[in-house]
Amino acid sequence: MKHLSEEIAAFCERNELASEVQFDLNLSMEELFTNAVRHGGCGGVKEAVRVRLERKEHAIEAVFSDCGRAFDPTAVPAPDLDAPLAERPVGGLGLHLLRRIMHDLTYSRSGEWNCITMRRPI
DSSP, rough: OOHHHHHHHHEEEEEEOOHHHHHHHHHHHHHHHHHHHHTSOTTOOOEEEEEEEESSSSEEEEEEEEEEOOOOOOGGGOOOOOOOOGGSSSHHHHHHHHHHHSSSEEEEEEEEEEEEEEEEEO
């Protein structure tokens, strides 16, 4: 995980991006990485995750790919934030946060790889 955050920091520095952008990218990629390891079967798999960041005119395009079980995070319903805490199911808040930070999420499956493309406005 440290390697990923270092790469994001270097990308943000090269592209002169604000610390808020770096924070959002770190949080988003960490959420996807953690889900791939905990729930997708990527734990202990070497090179199970790929991340590509590209600066566009008004946004950062991020592509997160993992070789875990097929999972479309765009199909997960939003959590009911108005429900009492005791009645809420465990999980789902990380993806909710991801969808609040990143825009235009799309999912595809290419061979054995999940691919999530998203954008962070700058």
